[in-house]
Structure formats: structure tokens, C-alpha cells
Amino acid sequence: MALIPGLPDDIARECLIRVPYAGFSTVASTCKGWKAEIELPQFRSHRKSAGHSQVILVMAQTVLDPARSIGFAKLCHVPVYRLTTFEPVSGSWSELPPPPGFCGGFPMFCQLAAAGSDLVVVGGLDPVSWEASSSVYIYSFITAAWRHGADMPGRPRSFFGCASDGDRVVLVAGGHDNEKNALRSAVAYHVERDEWAALPDMSRERDECKGIFHGSKFHVIGGYGTAMQGKFEKSSEAFDTATWQWGPVREDALMASTCPRTCVDGDVDDHLYMCRDGDVLALRGSTWRVKAKIPGGVANPSHVTKWQGKLLVIGSARAGEPLKAYVLETRTCTWTNVELPEKFSGHVQVGCSMEI
Amino acid sequence: MSEGAMAVVKPEMKSYIWLQTADGSIQQVEEEVAMFCPMICREVLQTGMGSSKNYAIVLPQRVNPPILGLILDYCRFHQVPGRSNKERKTFDERFIRMDTKKLCELTSAADSLQLKPLVDLTSRALARIIEGKTPEEIRETFHLPDDLTEEEKLEPLRNITDDPRIRLLNRLYARKRKELKEREKLKSVEVEEERVDERSVDDLLTYINSGDDKGVRANKSKKKNRRRKDPLKDALSNKANGDHEDLEAVPTACSHSEAKDLEVATPHKALKLQDFPLGTFSPKLEFDDSYMDDDLDPAMREELDREVEDFARRLNPDWPERIQEILCLDRPERKLLPVHINGTSSSCACISLDRR
Numbered sequence: 001m002a003l004i005p006g007l008p009d010d011i012a013r014e015c016l017i018r019v020p021y022a023g024f025s026t027v028a029s030t031c032k033g034w035k036a037e038i039e040l041p042q043f044r045s046h047r048k049s050a051g052h053s054q055v056i057l058v059m060a061q062t063v064l065d066p067a068r069s070i071g072f073a074k075l076c077h078v079p080v081y082r083l084t085t086f087e088p089v090s091g092s093w094s095e096l097p098p099p100p101g102f103c104g105g106f107p108m109f110c111q112l113a114a115a116g117s118d119l120v121v122v123g124g125l126d127p128v129s130w131e132a133s134s135s136v137y138i139y140s141f142i143t144a145a146w147r148h149g150a151d152m153p154g155r156p157r158s159f160f161g162c163a164s165d166g167d168r169v170v171l172v173a174g175g176h177d178n179e180k181n182a183l184r185s186a187v188a189y190h191v192e193r194d195e196w197a198a199l200p201d202m203s204r205e206r207d208e209c210k211g212i213f214h215g216s217k218f219h220v221i222g223g224y225g226t227a228m229q230g231k232f233e234k235s236s237e238a239f240d241t242a243t244w245q246w247g248p249v250r251e252d253a254l255m256a257s258t259c260p261r262t263c264v265d266g267d268v269d270d271h272l273y274m275c276r277d278g279d280v281l282a283l284r285g286s287t288w289r290v291k292a293k294i295p296g297g298v299a300n301p302s303h304v305t306k307w308q309g310k311l312l313v314i315g316s317a318r319a320g321e322p323l324k325a326y327v328l329e330t331r332t333c334t335w336t337n338v339e340l341p342e343k344f345s346g347h348v349q350v351g352c353s354m355e356i
Numbered sequence: 357m358s359e360g361a362m363a364v365v366k367p368e369m370k371s372y373i374w375l376q377t378a379d380g381s382i383q384q385v386e387e388e389v390a391m392f393c394p395m396i397c398r399e400v401l402q403t404g405m406g407s408s409k410n411y412a413i414v415l416p417q418r419v420n421p422p423i424l425g426l427i428l429d430y431c432r433f434h435q436v437p438g439r440s441n442k443e444r445k446t447f448d449e450r451f452i453r454m455d456t457k458k459l460c461e462l463t464s465a466a467d468s469l470q471l472k473p474l475v476d477l478t479s480r481a482l483a484r485i486i487e488g489k490t491p492e493e494i495r496e497t498f499h500l501p502d503d504l505t506e507e508e509k510l511e512p513l514r515n516i517t518d519d520p521r522i523r524l525l526n527r528l529y530a531r532k533r534k535e536l537k538e539r540e541k542l543k544s545v546e547v548e549e550e551r552v553d554e555r556s557v558d559d560l561l562t563y564i565n566s567g568d569d570k571g572v573r574a575n576k577s578k579k580k581n582r583r584r585k586d587p588l589k590d591a592l593s594n595k596a597n598g599d600h601e602d603l604e605a606v607p608t609a610c611s612h613s614e615a616k617d618l619e620v621a622t623p624h625k626a627l628k629l630q631d632f633p634l635g636t637f638s639p640k641l642e643f644d645d646s647y648m649d650d651d652l653d654p655a656m657r658e659e660l661d662r663e664v665e666d667f668a669r670r671l672n673p674d675w676p677e678r679i680q681e682i683l684c685l686d687r688p689e690r691k692l693l694p695v696h697i698n699g700t701s702s703s704c705a706c707i708s709l710d711r712r
Contacts, residue, residue, distance in 0.1 A: 005499050006460050011467050014479040015486065023487035029509045030491040031500045 025144035062346030099146035111162035114354040132156035161211030174206035182207035210260035222260035264306040307353035374412035392431035416468035
């Protein structure tokens with residue numbers, strides 16, 4: 001059965017790869033042939049190499065109701081998070097529907113990771129009970145539907161580092177358990193197989209660490225041990241999925257003992273990018289240098305995401321001031337302002353980038 | 357110089373290429389136009405064909421005379437070197453306006469002639485067609501089998517803001533909101549708004565003060581008067597729909613009714629729609645300025661005032677309970693716990709209240 005009767009299949013594919021991702025679920029609901037075609041990994045890679053893939057930045061952002069931006073609403077307000085999407089090319093903002101049966105907003109401090117055309121939401125604190133959650137929710141951009149993934153194994157953990165190789169695996173490391181013991185354990189989730197696997201322990205306990213994927217390895221940066229509450233480490237360790245082993249601890253990965261929240265993987269020769277005191281810093285080899293200054297007086301952004309050649313920095317100049325967002329092109333070090341529509345100017349807690 | 361073997365050279369030195377379509381008919385085409393097609397170009401250069409009627413280049417089967425005509429129109433326009441990108445784009449947009457069947461034939465033919473830019477143009481057009489249709493419509497248009505099971509045919513959870521109509525609405529409303537904010541500074545509009553609310557607040561105050569011993573609450577509500585615009589309207593509309601989730605539901609997807617579509621725009625406008633179920637209003641409201649407060653004609657305004665009073669009266673029986681919730685909470689149906697969050701999130705202390 002031809003993909004499109006009357007057209008050679010490779011031409012039909014040329015049409016399908018040009019359908020914007022918002023139309024994916026329609027394509028997947030048309031007929032068996034189309035569903036099978038769009039779910040192939042080759043579809044995504046073909047789309048990417050032909051230059052028709054779209055970058056989406058997904059964020060866990062607080063709901064901001066413009067009608068209640070002042071007064072008592074601000075006082076009695078537990079932030080409710082929902083997932084928003086931002087397309088940097090078109091500048092358009094949108095929201096993802098919540099998983100069915102969800103009533104309370106997303107878990108706070110959950111982590112987001114992108115694997116292929118799936119968005120994986122891991123853990124977090126239940127917004128009602130404040131208990132650490134081990135649940136995994138997955139949103140497929142192909143079917144525009146949510147599904148439940150297998151729970152994270154082991155004791156529930158929170159404030160862990162999380163990163164994905166962008167394709168198949170999501171790694172979770174560190175964090176702390178219900179007694180605020182920092183963890184050195186790590187687990188990996190294979191999205192397609194819906195399976196978790198235990199990793200060997202890290203050398204150090206890392207609570208509030210940052211996970212990034214760089215140079216085909218998972219890096220876990222910073223964090224602190226149980227005895228050193230809040231005293232962040234400068235070290236990092238890297239896990240190689242090929243050897244299934246952690247590499248040696250790199251002692252001075254960070255330039256200072258600071259929260260690694262804004263660390264993202266670097267481009268080309270840069271290993272890491274990080275924001276500190278109004279600067280975007282880049283690590284190359286073992287030296288940090290200032291790459292650019294963040295505009296708008298944003299000294300310490302709340303959220304940084306990276307995609308091919310670009311960095312999104314979101315934060316406010318001072319607590320309580322309106323949120324600002326800027327995109328840095330890493331090659332030319334030029335900034336572009338991002339307009340935040342009122343509805344999408346809530347605090348961003350976590351985010352990730354996807355290319356589909 | 358025998359005519360049969362050599363190219364016919366016209367007085368103005370124009371050369372022609374001879375092409376034969378699958379049905380056997382032969383036509384001559386200006387050289388520069390025909391050579392724009394890589395396949396024809398290659399044939400001419402490698403085999404020397406096309407120079408006369410007897411040696412016409414046989415085109416692939418997929419190219420029939422009318423389609424060839426279209427392709428040549430395309431080539432004739434684009435082979436002229438001096439055109440601007442804008443001109444080319446405008447031509448392209450107009451060029452692809454044809455029915456889907458012809459578009460498919462054109463794509464197929466362009467592919468066989470290796471005319472990549474035209475293949476790109478037509479497949480993009482087809483992709484846009486696919487995106488804009490429902491799966492049922494797609495099956496009909498492209499003659500595809502309806503072979504998916506019911507569960508496989510997922511109801512795509514389309515985001516509200518994905519709809520271009522809604523996006524346009526949102527933009528318009530954003531503009532209107534800005535205008536409204538400016539106008540609100542003018543005294544007359546303030547007075548108008550106050551008048552509308554004043555009546556119902558009086559109603560509720562009398563009820564609260566007379567009915568119960570919740571003196572503290574009454575005081576609170578007095579204080580809240582200044583900000584009563586929004587919470588009141590919230591209450592009114594919430595009650596009107598008997599569904600507290602309405603405003604909260606605004607950001608989430610899956611609303612299908614027209615009224616809900618308009619809800620997304622601003623809570624302000626949405627509330628008016630719900631408060632005043634004037635059916636005739638809805639279609640005009642999207643773009644009609646007369647909807648704005650200061651432009652309402654007196655008769656209409658009177659009717660609206662009456663409606664507000666009516667609602668207030670109907671709501672009064674449950675009012676004390678409702679106002680208590682509104683004043684203390686954003687989201688009455690959730691149990692809130694006192695909270696202090698360190699780190700990135702804003703900290704807040706909340707009153708806990710149980711909603712039965």
C-alpha cells in the first residue's frame with residue numbers, strides 16, 4: 001500500500017516530513033501506513049537532515065492569571081506549574097495539556113528530559129502532599145498524548161540531576177531521600193522499553209546536582225553530601241554508557257562552590273556553559289572564561305536551556321520583578337530578546353529542549 | 357543545413373528544445389526554460405537530443421501535457437535571474453493554488469524531472485493541506501484506507517492556543533487589553549466599572565452583615581472592595597457556570613465549545629461572556645469594538661446592570677461561604693498547607709482551608 005496513492009513513497013515522505021509537529025497526531029491517526037511511517041526513528045532523522053525539524057523548548061512554568069496579578073492573590077498563592085512550550089524560531093508560546101486525571105498541577109521540582117519525540121517528566125514533589133514522587137509521565141509529540149511510565153525504582157528521591165542522551169535513555173543521579181540523606185545512587189530509564197536499570201554508585205553523594213549529556217557521556221555536576229548541607233561541591237563525574245562505569249571525579253569542574261542549576265552542555269570546544277553574576281561563562285579545557293554578559297540586569301537566571309548553537313536564559317533582575325528571557329547565539333555571542341506574553345511570564349523552574 | 361537535423365534558429369537567435377510527453381504529443385519550448393529542468397538539461401548535454409521534432413526528448417510518464425504546461429510556467433518565471441526573493445515567493449504562493457489531485461500530479465512530475473525547488477514547494481503545500489485537515493478528511497482527499505482501530509485513532513489533544521484563530525484572537529485581545537489599561541486611567545471608565553460592581557457589593561455586604569457573626573470576614577470583604585472587580589467577577593462567573601474549574605481550565609486543552617474558545621483570550625472578556633448569556637453577542641465579540649465598556653449604548657448597559665443584579669441576588673444564599681473562600685484562597689478546592697520553600701521558588705505562607 002503506497003503512502004499516498006499516486007505518488008512514489010519517497011515523495012510522500014517528503015510531504016510528511018514537512019508537516020509541522022502540531023500535525024503529527026493527525027498523521028498518526030489517519031491510517032496504519034502513516035502511523036507506522038511517522039513512528040519510525042528514520043522519520044525523525046530524515047526530517048532533521050532535510051532541515052525541517054523544529055526546536056521546541058519545554059518548560060515547567062507557573063500559571064499566571066493576568067487578571068489576578070496583584071493583591072491578595074499573590075499572597076495566598078501556591079505556585080501551580082504546567083508545561084509550556086516555546087518555539088524559538090517562530091516565537092510562539094503554547095501549553096501542553098496536562099495528563100488525564102491530573103488535577104493539581106505538575107509536581108514541583110520535577111525534572112524534564114527529551115528522548116526522541118517523547119518528553120519525559122520524572123519525579124518531583126506532589127503539589128498537594130509535598131511528598132517526593134517517583135512517577136514518570138511521558139508525552140509523545142507524535143500522538144499528542146500522555147502515558148504513564150514505570151516508576152523510578154528505589155526510595156523516592158528529589159532534587160536529583162537528570163539528563164537524556166536525546167534519543168533513548170534518561171539518566172537520574174543523586175538527590176536526597178525522605179530523610180534528607182544525599183544520595184550517590186543513579187538509575188537509567190530506557191524510554192522505549194519502559195525499563196529502569198540501576199547504575200553503579202557515584203563516588204560522591206550529590207544532592208541538588210545537575211545532570212547534563214555531553215560528549216557521549218552523562219555528567220553529574222556539583223551538589224553536596226549529607227554532611228555538607230548547602231555547601232556545593234565543585235566536582236563532577238561522568239558516566240560512560242559504553243563501559244557502564246563512572247569516570248574519575250574531576251575536582252575543579254566548577255569555578256566556585258555554587259549551585260549548578262544553570263549549567264548546560266557546551267557547544268563545539270566548550271565543555272560547559274554556566275551563568276554567574278550576570279555573566280555567561282564557558283569552560284574549555286580547564287579554564288573558565290566570560291563568554292557574554294546577560295542583558296536586562298539579570299544577574300542569576302532561574303533557568304537556562306541549550307539547543308543547537310543557542311542558549312535561552314530566563315530570569316529577573318531582582319526577586320519580584322518581571323521575568324525576562326534572552327537567547328544567546330553561542331557562535332557570535334549576540335543576544336536576542338524574547339517576548340514573554342503575559343500568560344507565559346510565570347516562574348520557570350525547569351525545562352529542556354527538543355528537536356522534532 | 358538540413359532542417360531536420362539542426363535546431364531551428366529563429367531570426368532573433370532563440371533556441372528551442374523539443375519535448376515529447378507520454379501521450380505522444382510533441383511541443384517546442386524555449387531553450388532557457390526547458391534547461392531549467394535538470395533532467396532535460398542532462399538529456400540535452402549528454403545525448404544531444406531535443407534539437408528537433410524528430411529527436412524530441414521523451415519525458416517520463418508522469419509528465420502529461422497539462423502538468424508539463426504548469427511546470428514550464430514555473431521554469432519560465434524562475435529562470436529569469438534578476439527576480440527578487442519576494443517576487444519569487446509571491447509567484448510561488450499563487451502558483452500552488454490548485455486542487456490537491458493536481459498538486460500530487462505536479463509533485464510527482466517535478467520529481468521525475470528532478471526539479472527539486474518545485475518538489476520542495478509542492479510537498480510543502482501538501483504538508484500544509486495535511487496539517488489543516490482531520491484524519492477523516494485526509495483519508496478522503498488522498499484515498500487512504502480507514503484501517504486503524506478505535507484506540508489507535510487517538511483524539512489529538514490540540515492545544516487551544518494552537519488554533520490560528522485563537523492565536524489571532526489572543527493577539528487582538530492583548531492589544532485591547534493594553535488599550536483598556538490606558539483607558540482605565542480615564543476617570544469616566546472607572547466610574548462605569550464601579551457602578552456595575554457597587555450594586556452587587558452592596559447586596560452582598562448587607563447579606564453578610566445581617567446574616568452571620570463573621571464580622572471579621574465582613575471587614576475583610578470591605579477591604580477587598582477595592583480589588584473586588586476581579587474576585588467578584590470570578591465568583592459571579594464561577595457560580596454562573598457552577599464549575600469552579602472554569603477559569604483554571606482556561607490554560608488547559610480540550611475545550612471544544614465556542615464560548616470556551618473565547619474564554620482563553622482574557623479572563624476579563626471571558627467573564628463578561630459567562631455573566632451575560634446574550635447569545636447574539638458571541639460572534640460579534642471577537643472583533644467588535646462596541647463590546648468595550650465605554651462604547652456600550654445606555655440601553656445595553658442597563659440590561660447588563662440588571663443581569664448583574666439578578667446574578668448577585670441568585671448567588672446571595674451561598675455568598676458568605678463563597679466570599680470566604682475567594683478572599684482566602686486562589687483555588688478553593690485544594691487543601692493548602694503552610695509552606696516555606698527555600699531556594700528558587702517564591703516562598704509563601706498560606707491559610708489552610710478545607711473545601712467540603
